[in-house]
Amino acid sequence: MAAVSFREVEKSFGATKVIHGIGFDIADGEFTVLVGPSGCGKSTLLRMLAGLEEISGGTIAIDGHVVNDIESKDRDIAMVFQSYALYPHMTVADNMGFSLRLRKADPALTKERVGHAAKILNLVPYLARYPRELSGGQRQRVAMGRAIVRDPKVFLFDEPLSNLDAKLRVAMRAEIKALHQRLKTTTVYVTHDQVEAMTMADRIVVMQDGRIEQIGTPLELYDHPANLFVAQFIGSPAMNVVTGTIRRSADDAWVDADGGGRWPLGSSASGSDGTRVAYGVRPSDLGVAAGARSIPAEVIVVEPTGAETELLVRVGTNEIVVVVHGRPSAEPGATVPLTVDPNAIHLFDPTSGQTLS
Amino acid sequence: MSRSLWRQASSEAKLLLIGIPVAIWTLLPIYHLVLFALSPRGQAVTGKLWPDHPTLDNFAVVFHQEHHYLLHFWKQLWNSVLIAVAAGAITLCIATAAAFAISRLRVRGGRTIMNLALFTYFIPAAFLAVPMYKTMGNYGLLNSQWALILAMVTIATPYAIWVLKQASDKLPLELDEAARIDGATPLQLFRLVYLPLMLPSMVAVGTYALLLAWNEYLYAFLLLSDDRSTTLGVALGSFLSADDSPWELLMATGLLYALPPAAIYYAFKRYMVSGLTAGAVKS
Amino acid sequence: MSSTLALDSAAKPGRQSAPAGPTRRKLSPWQAWGIVLIAPYVLVFAVFVLYPVAYGLWLARHPASYVHLFDDPVFVRTVVNTLVFLIIGINLKMLVALFLSGFFVRTRWWIRWLSVLFILPWAVPSIPTILSLRFMLNPEWGVINTTIFRLTGADGPNWLNNPQLALFLAILVHIWKSLPFWTLILVAGRLAIPGEMYEAASVDGATTWQKFRFITWPSLQTLYLTSSILSMIWTLGDFNSVYLLTGGGPADQTHVLATLGLRYLRLDLVDLSMATVVCALPFVLPLVYFMMKRLSR
Numbered sequence: 001m002a003a004v005s006f007r008e009v010e011k012s013f014g015a016t017k018v019i020h021g022i023g024f025d026i027a028d029g030e031f032t033v034l035v036g037p038s039g040c041g042k043s044t045l046l047r048m049l050a051g052l053e054e055i056s057g058g059t060i061a062i063d064g065h066v067v068n069d070i071e072s073k074d075r076d077i078a079m080v081f082q083s084y085a086l087y088p089h090m091t092v093a094d095n096m097g098f099s100l101r102l103r104k105a106d107p108a109l110t111k112e113r114v115g116h117a118a119k120i121l122n123l124v125p126y127l128a129r130y131p132r133e134l135s136g137g138q139r140q141r142v143a144m145g146r147a148i149v150r151d152p153k154v155f156l157f158d159e160p161l162s163n164l165d166a167k168l169r170v171a172m173r174a175e176i177k178a179l180h181q182r183l184k185t186t187t188v189y190v191t192h193d194q195v196e197a198m199t200m201a202d203r204i205v206v207m208q209d210g211r212i213e214q215i216g217t218p219l220e221l222y223d224h225p226a227n228l229f230v231a232q233f234i235g236s237p238a239m240n241v242v243t244g245t246i247r248r249s250a251d252d253a254w255v256d257a258d259g260g261g262r263w264p265l266g267s268s269a270s271g272s273d274g275t276r277v278a279y280g281v282r283p284s285d286l287g288v289a290a291g292a293r294s295i296p297a298e299v300i301v302v303e304p305t306g307a308e309t310e311l312l313v314r315v316g317t318n319e320i321v322v323v324v325h326g327r328p329s330a331e332p333g334a335t336v337p338l339t340v341d342p343n344a345i346h347l348f349d350p351t352s353g354q355t356l357s
Numbered sequence: 358m359s360r361s362l363w364r365q366a367s368s369e370a371k372l373l374l375i376g377i378p379v380a381i382w383t384l385l386p387i388y389h390l391v392l393f394a395l396s397p398r399g400q401a402v403t404g405k406l407w408p409d410h411p412t413l414d415n416f417a418v419v420f421h422q423e424h425h426y427l428l429h430f431w432k433q434l435w436n437s438v439l440i441a442v443a444a445g446a447i448t449l450c451i452a453t454a455a456a457f458a459i460s461r462l463r464v465r466g467g468r469t470i471m472n473l474a475l476f477t478y479f480i481p482a483a484f485l486a487v488p489m490y491k492t493m494g495n496y497g498l499l500n501s502q503w504a505l506i507l508a509m510v511t512i513a514t515p516y517a518i519w520v521l522k523q524a525s526d527k528l529p530l531e532l533d534e535a536a537r538i539d540g541a542t543p544l545q546l547f548r549l550v551y552l553p554l555m556l557p558s559m560v561a562v563g564t565y566a567l568l569l570a571w572n573e574y575l576y577a578f579l580l581l582s583d584d585r586s587t588t589l590g591v592a593l594g595s596f597l598s599a600d601d602s603p604w605e606l607l608m609a610t611g612l613l614y615a616l617p618p619a620a621i622y623y624a625f626k627r628y629m630v631s632g633l634t635a636g637a638v639k640s
Numbered sequence: 641m642s643s644t645l646a647l648d649s650a651a652k653p654g655r656q657s658a659p660a661g662p663t664r665r666k667l668s669p670w671q672a673w674g675i676v677l678i679a680p681y682v683l684v685f686a687v688f689v690l691y692p693v694a695y696g697l698w699l700a701r702h703p704a705s706y707v708h709l710f711d712d713p714v715f716v717r718t719v720v721n722t723l724v725f726l727i728i729g730i731n732l733k734m735l736v737a738l739f740l741s742g743f744f745v746r747t748r749w750w751i752r753w754l755s756v757l758f759i760l761p762w763a764v765p766s767i768p769t770i771l772s773l774r775f776m777l778n779p780e781w782g783v784i785n786t787t788i789f790r791l792t793g794a795d796g797p798n799w800l801n802n803p804q805l806a807l808f809l810a811i812l813v814h815i816w817k818s819l820p821f822w823t824l825i826l827v828a829g830r831l832a833i834p835g836e837m838y839e840a841a842s843v844d845g846a847t848t849w850q851k852f853r854f855i856t857w858p859s860l861q862t863l864y865l866t867s868s869i870l871s872m873i874w875t876l877g878d879f880n881s882v883y884l885l886t887g888g889g890p891a892d893q894t895h896v897l898a899t900l901g902l903r904y905l906r907l908d909l910v911d912l913s914m915a916t917v918v919c920a921l922p923f924v925l926p927l928v929y930f931m932m933k934r935l936s937r
Contacts, residue, residue: 483879
């Protein structure tokens with residue numbers, strides 16, 4: 001029904017190319033998140049989909065129709081902006097019904113659609129208010145209400161939660177997700193926050209410098225990152241990475257880290273003795289326990305967060321983050337043994353950053 | 358007297374020392390105007406500070422046009438009103454459209470046009486007066502009220518565009534984008550989103566153009582020479598050349614001429630102040 | 641062809657729309673309306689600015705006009721008058737405006753009422769007020785001379801018949817009329833200075849003069865300079881103050897560049913009228929250029 005496809009999409013601002021040949025598909029009803037650091041091109045891509053930026057090369061298609069030459073208003077999309085972009089001189093009801101008013105729709109129909117959207121978003125008591133009288137979260141909901149009234153083929157979100165405080169952000173995340181489950185409209189969501197991406201997406205598109213690094217479900221990206229960038233971008237705290245050399249003996253394999261420390265490798269790990277690698281392991285896959293292959297680490301900082309404890313330790317010259325359940329007895333300055341889950345080790349080529357399978 | 362009370366009193370006295378001369382300086386010519394307007398004929402020249410028998414007779418004479426200098430008072434007053442309102446309205450229309458095109462539609466060459474407008478604003482109007490006079494002659498518009506209206510529009514529009522553009526630039530671009538995605542055509546964006554939000558600035562600009570046209574002397578004097586088609590201001594100026602001018606009537610007429618701009622300015626004060634100082638004080 | 645919203649590169653760094661490609665021929669409705677909406681002003685500009693300016697310059701094209709001009713003693717006198725007008729007028733006015741701006745920022749109720757009245761000279765038209773002043777200065781029955789007579793028994797001077805006095809009075813009239821505007825501007829400038837700076841200075845023990853010197857003046861000086869330059873341009877164009885008070889007299893002795901053009905027009909010497917304006921341009925254009933650099937971003 002309302003699938004979206006990008007084919008060889010490119011974008012240049014003058015002589016500077018910012019998007020390089022991007023191509024992927026979004027299935028109908030899917031919640032796709034574009035995530036990446038500032039300047040990676042995710043907002044630009046979204047805006048090209050919305051018709052707010054020209055497409056320098058390639059095609060974008062909605063529901064099977066190429067939309068390169070079609071104006072925003074005819075693409076049957078709705079967009080929620082980071083700054084909400086509510087019309088300050090109109091009431092909430094007028095804001096939400098504006099698109100219908102532009103098409104000279106029947107006022108009764110407009111009222112019904114607005115009322116329906118207001119009910120879904122708990123905005124009914126605010127319909128006669130003006131945007132300046134509302135809180136940030138309420139304004140965000142009005143912006144979403146405006147999009148819902150459109151009943152479009154695709155919802156576009158451009159970092160909608162960036163202007164909200166942390167607690168509100170968590171609440172709104174769940175609301176947006178619930179909305180999607182209810183309406184089942186294809187959604188493209190842009191954010192720089194990987195936590196939002198992980199919690200909300202059906203599929204995530206990780207971007208950097210105008211290129212796709214990896215596309216996959218949240219858990220795919222978490223468990224099987226295609227390269228160093230994705231590995232360190234997804235997951236919080238970020239994956240620990242040390243560079244070193246693989247060493248093999250008769251019955252053991254490990255990596256000698258450049259900064260010091262003997263990092264164990266699993267039995268399934270390939271790579272001959274002497275290969276240079278980047279060795280990655282997530283903080284939650286490290287433990288504090290004595291064992292045959294444990295690595296001595298000096299504790300620098302202990303950060304208890306209640307259920308878990310985050311430890312910053314030093315192995316040789318490398319600083320390593322460890323997240324453990326419970327409250328291990330560890331004092332700054334003490335030496336603790338680190339254990340590594342052998343199934344959770346990621347090896348990358350140190351120059352290209354690609355995963356070594 | 359306690360120390361703080363003394364300090365308060367002395368600082369208040371210092372302020373009054375400034376305030377009273379300022380008040381006298383500001384109001385003296387205007388007070389004098391009122392003085393003459395309220396004095397009976399031939400009495401004002403006696404140099405009294407307040408007339409013995411203040412009277413409104415002068416105004417009656419003016420309203421009944423009972424002096425050969427005042428023959429066309431009502432017509433001239435009407436001319437002033439007409440020209441001022443027309444100049445204000447036309448300036449507003451042209452400037453609002455131009456500011457929208459430059460600021461929101463980002464029309465090509467918009468920046469250049471803005472600079473040209475600014476240039477026109479800074480060049481003193483008095484220098485343009487004689488060329489304008491000859492030009493209106495060439496266009497065959499001399500003595501037509503349109504000459505003055507269009508001249509005033511030409512002078513007022515640059516600053517109007519500047520003020521409107523500044524105000525328009527403060528509106529976030531996302532509003533336009535949201536409206537476009539909602540399905541607005543350029544005209545709908547202009548009518549339903551832009552104009553309502555620009556209303557305060559538009560009031561300031563319209564008032565500015567109106568007052569400019571009402572207060573104008575040089576251009577009115579050059580472009581309109583017929584007593585019937587000229588403005589009240591020019592008529593007042595022509596009183597001067599005669600020896601037997603009825604001074605009290607002149608001042609009464611002058612007071613009538615001066616009242617509308619003062620009233621309008623005070624009515625729209627809050628729009629004017631923000632509008633006019635915005636361009637000058639860079640934040 | 642997808643519609644374009646070209647974005648201001650200054651407002652959003654890194655966002656600039658790509659220029660129209662070579663195959664573009666049809667205009668999007670947004671571009672079309674842009675042209676339609678700006679056309680009226682372009683028309684007004686072409687017909688009522690471009691043409692008159694070009695025509696004026698064309699009328700002033702004969703070198704002979706300039707020879708005549710410089711031979712005319714009235715012209716020489718006018719240039720001197722204009723310089724005097726500018727130097728005394730601007731500096732006096734701006735200094736008083738600076739001083740009064742400090743007065744009018746205070747929040748006493750009577751000062752606020754006074755500031756409302758203070759605008760009056762600027763808001764009301766020149767003709768009635770300057771005529772009123774002219775009558776005050778009448779040597780026989782004007783209030784000023786009759787008051788002088790009453791106080792001292794001597795006759796007051798014939799104010800407007802004395803060229804120096806008349807010019808000085810014209811300068812005063814100009815200041816009377818334009819002072820409120822510049823005071824307002826400087827008041828706005830003062831209000832933009834954060835109050836905490838003054839509080840911090842008080843705690844540090846600064847006197848009023850020190851506060852002015854180290855806080856107020858550094859913040860205001862750019863505005864003061866810009867205002868002075870702009871005021872110079874507008875003072876050069878102040879026709880009313882001189883014409884309505886003295887008519888350029890006595891005997892053409894108090895003309896300034898703004899009023900001289902009219903004199904030549906009356907004498908049917910249009911080319912000299914234009915030449916006067918052209919002579920003023922070397923003063924005016926650098927100032928205008930300066931102002932435009934400051935204000936256009």
